[in-house]
Amino acid sequence: MGVGVLLAVVGAILTFAVRANTSVISLPIVGIILMVAGAGIIWHARKGTQRQRIITREERPSGASTPTSTVRQTIEERDID
Template sequence: MGVGVLLAVVGAILAFAVRANTPAISLPTVGVILMVAGGLLIWHGAKGTQHKRVITREERPNGSDSPTNTVRQTIEEFDVD
């Protein structure tokens, strides 16, 4: 999320504070593009991440020679940084 804030700040500086004229590129336009990209990174980072794990194991009753039972377990985790 820190990179998004950095992009937004640099974009705001380029869009509103820099008054240099360059013939090849428009600095206010680059600034707005950086602010939008920074905002998207901040928004994406605020959503958090979701992880899904599937665990498969075989269980056999204690001391028996019977066939094993296969158990599948799905674990979903949601991390918010």
Template sequence: MGVGVLLAVIGAILTFAVRAHTSVINLTVVGIILMIAGGALIWHGRKGARHQRVITREERPSGATTPSHTVRQTIEERDIE
């Protein structure tokens, strides 16, 4: 989502703040394209947020003479709106 915000900000600067005129490229059009692309990336990133949980637990098999071992489990969840 950070890239989308960056594209939108750069696009807004090119569209509204830069007053340079070049014969090669129209900076206003480039700025509008960047703002649209940034908005699309922000929308796509907000559509489904991912959450990741890491669970670490120590398992000790039956019997006190055996050593314990650590189990690490990663759970990834996605919110769908």
């Protein structure tokens, strides 16, 4: 998320603070592009990641050598900052 904030800050500086005139590149347009890219990175980082873990186990009664049932358990995890 730090990269997104850095891009947004650099973009804001280029858009609002720099008053240089260049014939090759438009600094305000580059600044807007950087701010949009930074916002996209921040949004993607705040969304969090989601993982799914599947556990399969066999349950046996005490003393039995063969399983009597198979249990499948699905656990969904979500990382939140």
